[in-house]
Amino acid sequence: MSDYLVHVRHADGLSLNITNGRTDLTTAWNPEDGSWLATELFLAGLGACMLATLMSYAQTNQIDVSGAGVRVTAESAARPMRMSRIDITYELPGHLTEAQVQSLVRAGDRCKVHNTMEHHPELVVRAETGAAPTGGQP
16 A cells, blocks of 8 residues: 555646645646646655655754745756756744754755655556546545
8 A cells, every 4th residue: 555646647738637635736848827847846845845844843842943944946957857956945044053953954854755865766667558547536
């Protein structure tokens, strides 16, 4: 049994519908306003995981990080097509000590998505053919 499930389905042209069973969103190869690139979702997942992990640590240790953020940028490369560099910048309040900043960064860097990227998961790829399933849940 999987711990996580998302279902991606072709919508129209190069647009895709994505669901996790709780909410839906749209992504596109050449996005227009109101949609995301798949690579942006990947970066958003990384940033959200890192910030949530940092916030959890801060709450446990009574460190006020109200308004904290994370900015994630990436550079592309070809052959193979991929992101060749990802830059992550934590945006933390100015009242923190250097020791607090370092402990918060270490905590954020322990998020599940960050660890998954560093420890290359096994990728199992399959194809199924036949009629496309219909209906709601992924």
